Amino acid sequence: MNAWFGSHLNTIGKTKILVFKSFKIIMSIDYRPAKEDDAQGISNVFAEAMDDLYMKRGLLETPTNPTPPNPIFSFLIRKTPHAFWVAEDKGRVVGFSDSFVRGSVWFLSWLFISPPYQGRGIGKNLLERTLQSWNGVEITNRATITFSINPTSQSLYMRYGMYAREPLYYVSGPKGVIIDTVQPQTSLNFDELRSLEDATRTFKRFDEDVLGFSLDWHHEYFFQSKYKCFLFSRNRDEPVGYAYVRPSGGIGPMAVISEEFTEPVLETALRISASQNINEVGYYTPGSNVAAIKTALKFRMKFDPFVFMSTKPFGKWTNYIFHSAALM
Ligand SMILES: CC(C)(COP(=O)(O)OP(=O)(O)OC[C@H]1O[C@@H](n2cnc3c(N)ncnc32)[C@H](O)[C@@H]1OP(=O)(O)O)[C@@H](O)C(=O)NCCC(=O)NCCS
Numbered sequence: 001m002n003a004w005f006g007s008h009l010n011t012i013g014k015t016k017i018l019v020f021k022s023f024k025i026i027m028s029i030d031y032r033p034a035k036e037d038d039a040q041g042i043s044n045v046f047a048e049a050m051d052d053l054y055m056k057r058g059l060l061e062t063p064t065n066p067t068p069p070n071p072i073f074s075f076l077i078r079k080t081p082h083a084f085w086v087a088e089d090k091g092r093v094v095g096f097s098d099s100f101v102r103g104s105v106w107f108l109s110w111l112f113i114s115p116p117y118q119g120r121g122i123g124k125n126l127l128e129r130t131l132q133s134w135n136g137v138e139i140t141n142r143a144t145i146t147f148s149i150n151p152t153s154q155s156l157y158m159r160y161g162m163y164a165r166e167p168l169y170y171v172s173g174p175k176g177v178i179i180d181t182v183q184p185q186t187s188l189n190f191d192e193l194r195s196l197e198d199a200t201r202t203f204k205r206f207d208e209d210v211l212g213f214s215l216d217w218h219h220e221y222f223f224q225s226k227y228k229c230f231l232f233s234r235n236r237d238e239p240v241g242y243a244y245v246r247p248s249g250g251i252g253p254m255a256v257i258s259e260e261f262t263e264p265v266l267e268t269a270l271r272i273s274a275s276q277n278i279n280e281v282g283y284y285t286p287g288s289n290v291a292a293i294k295t296a297l298k299f300r301m302k303f304d305p306f307v308f309m310s311t312k313p314f315g316k317w318t319n320y321i322f323h324s325a326a327l328m
Contacts, residue, residue, distance in 0.1 A: 027089060029122060031129060034077045034084040034096060041093030042086065043069035045114045052115040057149050072326060075221050076100075076109065083133035087113075087122050097126035101137055102328075103213030105314070108144035108162075109326045111153070123156060131160070143310035145325040157309050166308040166317055168325075169293070172282030173301035175249065175274035181299070183271060186264040188240065190230045196223040202231060203242050206255040210320045211328070215253065218327050222253075228272070232256075232265045243269040244323070249278035253328070254321035262291035262319065270299070284324060286317035 034042065047064035054060040076098050077084045087095035095113040099106055108130065113123050131142075142162050146153040154164065193199045196219060204214045222229065227244040234240050241256030243265055251269045256262055266283070273281045282301070285292035286308070296303070306325060308315075322328055 027117070027120070029087050029089055029094070029117075029125075031085060031087050031125065033081060034086045034098075036074050036077050038086055038093055038096075039069040039073040039077070040067070041088075042073050042096045043067070045093055045096060046070075046110075046112050048114050049112040049118075053147060053150055059149070071225065072221065075224070076326075079217055080133075083130050085126050085129045085133075087117075087126055089117070095122045095126055097130040099130040099134070101134055101139065102211070102216065104138050104140040105213060105310075106131065106134060106139045106142045107328060108142070108157075111144075118152070123152075127156065127160065141310055141312050141314060143308070143314075145306055145308050145322070145328075148305040148307040154307065154309070161311045162309040163311070164307050165310050165313050166315070167287030168284055168306040168308050168322065169287060169296070170282060170284050170304040170306065171293075171296035171301040172280050172304075173296075173299050174279060175281050177299045178270050178274040178281065183267060184264075186268065188232050188234060188261070188264050188268065189236055190232045190268060193229045193231055193242075196220060199223065199229050199242075202239070203255070206239075206242055206257065209257065210255045210316045212314055215328070218253075218323065221327065222323070230269065230272070232261065232268070234261075241265045241319075243321070245269055245273045245276075247276065247278075249273050249276065249281045251281065251283040252321040253323040254283075256319045259289075259291060259318040262289060263295060266292055266295050266321065270295070284322035286315075286320065286322070288317045289320070290318070292321060 043066040047066035051060055051063050080098055080100050084098040085096060086093045094117045096110060098110045099108045111123055111127055142160065144157055144162055145168060146157065200219045207214045222244050227246045229244050230242060231239055232241045240261045243251060243254035245251060251273060254265060254269060256265055270281055
């Protein structure tokens with residue numbers, strides 16, 4: 001579970017409706033830009049909202065541990081301070097939103113509301129705020145990734161002109177299955193890039209080819225988080241793609257110049273990951289990335305469904321593995 005990176009009023013009886021109504025009357029929500037010391041409150045809302053969603057669908061396996069907060073929250077508050085918003089009730093964070101712009105694509109990276117506060121317009125308000133934070137910046141497309149098991153988020157995003165364009169799956173499984181399988185022959189070489197400047201410069205053209213823009217400071221987050229970063233080449237000096245391998249076992253982002261390289265690059269990255277001191281490996285694959293789906297099936301991984309939504313279609317999804325729902 002917790003694939004996003006990874007006590008609610010479900011049955012409304014008479015008494016519960018009364019509680020619900022009186023709760024609504026006393027609720028007074030304030031909105032403000034997030035500060036770094038909101039990270040724990042933000043992490044709590046994320047865990048509550050995600051676990052509630054999975055629990056309602058009967059899919060909750062392990063509750064999300066919100067402590068310590070994932071460092072991605074503080075990183076994004078620093079990078080997009082004007083676009084990271086929180087909603088609070090009497091000083092307690094009850095919802096948050098954030099977005100970034102790459103090229104002319106606006107990407108909604110987070111929108112989570114604490115379960116007892118859902119359905120009261122807070123999500124819409126936070127979405128508006130993080131969208132308007134980019135007023136004056138040229139935006140020609142809007143995009144986001146959400147849970148395919150959540151009709152509320154999908155209908156909200158469709159109202160903002162973002163439509164379902166691509167199924168996504170977070171696939172994961174025990175590393176042992178990979179270790180026990182013989183790797184097919186590959187003629188690709190790979191080198192580890194140890195400098196952020198090298199990676200950002202070298203990967204720009206892959207990102208631009210596959211996504212239409214550079215991932216830019218995302219690479220800074222990957223290096224800061226101690227991901228290993230590999231450049232794959234054909235005939236020793238002809239680069240064909242890159243892949244990040246995380247200390248936690250995850251792969252991504254990964255981009256290749258042609259879909260014929262997806263399988264060998266992904267499988268090599270999975271093997272590098274499986275050689276670490278971890279239990280599970282996983283990655284976010286587009287549904288139309290058939291080579292990556294076949295790799296997941298080959299290693300008997302579990303599938304957790306998401307959906308990529310955007311105003312206009314973009315992306316060569318057969319050539320890409322996402323980092324996460326938050327950072328693309
Ligand atoms: C999705 C989420 C962010 C929405 O925030 P929220 O505060 O609950 O939503 P709002 O009250 O602002 O608006 C929801 C709207 O969707 C509508 N809606 C809900 N379910 C719907 C459905 N199945 N079809 C059509 N509309 C629907 C509601 O009626 C409401 O519109 P209205 O105010 O015009 O009636 C929040 O519910 C949440 O955190 N969910 C769990 C985590 C999640 O999925 N986050 C999104 C990840 S990207």
